[in-house]
Amino acid sequence: MMEKVVRHADEGQQRRLVWVQIVLCAVGLLLVGRLAWYQLFGRIAAITQSPEVIAAVRGSILDINGHYLATSTYACNVFFRPDNYDKPDEQARLRERLAVTATVVAGGMTFEEGEMPQGFVERLAEQLIDPKTGAPRALAGKLADTLADRELLTMSLVEEMSAARSGRAADLRAQALAAGGAMDNSMAAMLSEILNEPLNDMERIVAGSRNQRHTVSVGVAESQCRAIADLGTDILITEFDFQRIYPDGSLASHILGFVNFAGEPQYGLEFYYDSELSGENGLWQGINHPSGSRLMAELGGYREAEDGSDLILSLDRNVQYEAERILRETVVSSEAESGSLLVLDSRTGAVIAMANSPTFEPGRFWDVGLETLRNGAISTIYEPGSVIKPLTIAAALDARVIYPDTTYMDEGVIIVGEQEVRNSDLKAHGETSMTELLAYSLNVGAAHVASILGPARFYEMFKRFGFSDPTGIDLTAEERGIMRVPGQDEWHLSDLGRNSYGQGMSATPLQVAAAFGALANGGMMRRPHVVAAVSDEAGTRIVEDAWSRQVVSPQVAEQVTEMLVEAVQMGMPSALVPGYTIAGKSGTSQVAQEGRYIDGYYIGSFVGYGPMPDPRFVVLVKLDGLTEGQWGGEEAGPAFADMFQYLMRYEGIPPND
Amino acid sequence: MxxxxxxxxxxxxxxxxxxxxxxxxxxxxxxxxxxxxxxxxxxxxxxxxxxxxxxxxxxxxxxxxxxxxxxxxxxxxxxxxxGSLKRVLAEGTELGYALPDEDAGEGSFVVECTADCALPRPWVGDENAAMERAQAGSLLWGDVVERLGNVLRAAFPTW
The missing domain is CATH 1.20.5 (Single alpha-helices involved in coiled-coils or other helix-helix interfaces)
Structure with a gap:
């Protein structure tokens, strides 16, 4: 019996042990399995968030000497919230802080460190002090006087900070602030002076629409931004972001273009080279803490941003500045509507300066109309007029239908394609040389030469000079010009006559300058370009010439140059540059509208190159909107001379006359 | 079992x-x-x-x-x-610099000088100035030689 009992007890024990074993094994397998799952396949997918973009910084644009023309900075935008401004308690809080800070600064009050009065904003106080003299700015006194009863507020501050406080400080302060005047003007004045914005703009913003927030200032320096942020008000909002800045204001604005509020490039180099300038944004994807902060990136979830490449231009900031100054003054003195001034390096096609008037500030592109944003040097076509005559002669010389000593009989009129062509002075000049043709700008002579050359060779040569094709300059919105050619329905033989002296066809100032560049460079024409090199972390690579072509032979280029040198001295004295030998041609053309030329509206220009015997620079000046009696040589010629003289001085090229 | x-x-x-x-x-x-x-x-x-x-x-x-x-x-x-032009111009003006006068014309830049050029090369219209400079140069050199001679004589009276 006992043995039976023992046997049962043993069996029960055995079963319990077996169950223990099974449970332990199961637990063990569960743990190991879970560990294996996490190690090999596990993802805590539930708390992984969508990728966060790491912004790339836009590349800079520098001139040939390494000066920044456009760059990016990490700066602040300040916004004004009129809806919060209209809330009494918000406005009262802002008034108190402005009034207290201004009163402290204006009164020269000092306090122990750490014992500043309530409402005092230290960073704002720094902005109210002139950094050069250490004295309070006038703004401090103005704010102190207008936002509160200054005397009462001063008493309250003294009371607050004195050792024996009587408890009246709060009452005095409340009375002082209640006695203050309207806040609008003070607000505008404060924003204008601290953020360096026009006062009337600030007044307009403060009084403006209540339904939206207004941009007060962009690209604000950090110190000013922190001062505004420290006011601790929802009326003025500060946001930091990468900003595009243009340190030289409106300098070279048409070349640079700009970046709009949405960060989209518009016009110029900003648009043309956007892929190089914009770089590539980075990415961060990983695990977040429940509070939102990033914990760690997933494998392969971090890619750092690649900042944009920098552009190094062939442009020289100093020459550009001078070009814009000369053009601006010339447009004013000649009462023209607008103008362009180009300086090219004839040996390379590099653009050293490209100025247009009127101009704009890329950082304030919204201040001007669309028309002003256009780069007139490449986007506006015009009938070049008499500046084309040297090219007609060059084409004929190259075809050997005339020679440098060829003459013709100028009878004051010639008929080409049943159309009469007359000289601008309506005179007959008798036996005339090619040089005299250029010196006196004789339309009859040009048409005569073109007739001898014939339409086929004339237009072939002009195509080689680049007319009716874009030059391919690395800027946006380049026009190609218009030149009807044989074979087109619109072409007529009379076009040959007109085109020979630059009418009945249109071109951009750049096309004309580039064509003259060929004459200056031994007949070799080079593609105009603005960017000389692109620089990034991998290094700096030079931008190679896209194309160059021999338009006329070097001998022909030299012959035409000699003619132009003599022609300038004979007929265009206003363009002469003392001490230097230059070649050039003036032009005065009309503007066609709806099939007829506008009366009393002219475009005057002068294009030239030098210095001889080794010309380096081509300079073109064009003025739009000249009136009857104004000639290109007389209005644009002096500007050419000024620009050329500056170039010689700047480059250290001594006189050779 | x-x-x-x-x-x-x-x-x-x-x-x-x-x-x-x-x-x-x-x-x-x-x-x-x-x-x-x-x-x-x-x-x-x-x-x-x-x-x-x-x-x-x-x-x-x-x-x-x-x-x-x-x-x-x-x-x-x-x-x-x-480095902006505006600041350069402002600071330069404060320091007393000015942009070159546009009427300065010839002679307002450094002229290249070859190896055998001891004096600034004259340029057109300024021949008198060049002659004056040449004379001044020779006078200056003469003055230096004379002073050196005086020093040597004072140092070595017996020579």
Missing amino acids: HDRERLFIPYGRGPRNGGARVDLRMVAFFGTVLILLALAGWLYLRQASEVAALASEIRQLELEKEDRHRALVTLRGEVAML
């Missing part, structure tokens, strides 16, 4: 009064399993902790890198503004 075989315990005698029999080998076996599991768990937790700490450190470095990058960009912006 013997009791030991039924219970598949290789050895060990339990009490005949029905009490539990403790098999040391089984105890050791399961104890080892538990220890190994605990060790694996500890290793995993430690590794996960180290990874998390490292990831946090990496994240801090990333943030620091981004901060420094922003600071660099800000500095570059300041450099650009400091």
Whole structure:
């Protein structure tokens, strides 16, 4: 019996042990399995968030000497919230802080460190002090006087900070602030002076629409931004972001273009080279803490941003500045509507300066109309007029239908394609040389030469000079010009006559300058370009010439140059540059509208190159909107001379006359 | 069958009064399993902790890198503004500099000088000035020689 009992007890024990074993094994397998799952396949997918973009910084644009023309900075935008401004308690809080800070600064009050009065904003106080003299700015006194009863507020501050406080400080302060005047003007004045914005703009913003927030200032320096942020008000909002800045204001604005509020490039180099300038944004994807902060990136979830490449231009900031100054003054003195001034390096096609008037500030592109944003040097076509005559002669010389000593009989009129062509002075000049043709700008002579050359060779040569094709300059919105050619329905033989002296066809100032560049460079024409090199972390690579072509032979280029040198001295004295030998041609053309030329509206220009015997620079000046009696040589010629003289001085090229 | 075989315990005698029999080998076996599991768990937790700490450190470095990058960009912006033409002109004016007079014309730049050029090369219209400079130069040289001679005579009177 006992043995039976023992046997049962043993069996029960055995079963319990077996169950223990099974449970332990199961637990063990569960743990190991879970560990294996996490190690090999596990993802805590539930708390992984969508990728966060790491912004790339836009590349800079520098001139040939390494000066920044456009760059990016990490700066602040300040916004004004009129809806919060209209809330009494918000406005009262802002008034108190402005009034207290201004009163402290204006009164020269000092306090122990750490014992500043309530409402005092230290960073704002720094902005109210002139950094050069250490004295309070006038703004401090103005704010102190207008936002509160200054005397009462001063008493309250003294009371607050004195050792024996009587408890009246709060009452005095409340009375002082209640006695203050309207806040609008003070607000505008404060924003204008601290953020360096026009006062009337600030007044307009403060009084403006209540339904939206207004941009007060962009690209604000950090110190000013922190001062505004420290006011601790929802009326003025500060946001930091990468900003595009243009340190030289409106300098070279048409070349640079700009970046709009949405960060989209518009016009110029900003648009043309956007892929190089914009770089590539980075990415961060990983695990977040429940509070939102990033914990760690997933494998392969971090890619750092690649900042944009920098552009190094062939442009020289100093020459550009001078070009814009000369053009601006010339447009004013000649009462023209607008103008362009180009300086090219004839040996390379590099653009050293490209100025247009009127101009704009890329950082304030919204201040001007669309028309002003256009780069007139490449986007506006015009009938070049008499500046084309040297090219007609060059084409004929190259075809050997005339020679440098060829003459013709100028009878004051010639008929080409049943159309009469007359000289601008309506005179007959008798036996005339090619040089005299250029010196006196004789339309009859040009048409005569073109007739001898014939339409086929004339237009072939002009195509080689680049007319009716874009030059391919690395800027946006380049026009190609218009030149009807044989074979087109619109072409007529009379076009040959007109085109020979630059009418009945249109071109951009750049096309004309580039064509003259060929004459200056031994007949070799080079593609105009603005960017000389692109620089990034991998290094700096030079931008190679896209194309160059021999338009006329070097001998022909030299012959035409000699003619132009003599022609300038004979007929265009206003363009002469003392001490230097230059070649050039003036032009005065009309503007066609709806099939007829506008009366009393002219475009005057002068294009030239030098210095001889080794010309380096081509300079073109064009003025739009000249009136009857104004000639290109007389209005644009002096500007050419000024620009050329500056170039010689700047480059250290001594006189050779 | 013997009791030991039924219970598949290789050895060990339990009490005949029905009490539990403790098999040391089984105890050791399961104890080892538990220890190994605990060790694996500890290793995993430690590794996960180290990874998390490292990831946090990496994240801090990333943030620091981004901060420094922003600071660099800000500095570059300041450099650009400091080098702007407007500032250069303003500071230059304050320091007393002025842009060259546009009527200065010839003679307002440095002229290249060849190796044998001892004096500035004259240019057109300024021949008199060049002659005056040449004369002044010779006078100056004469003056230097005379002074040197005086010094030598004073130093060595017996020569």
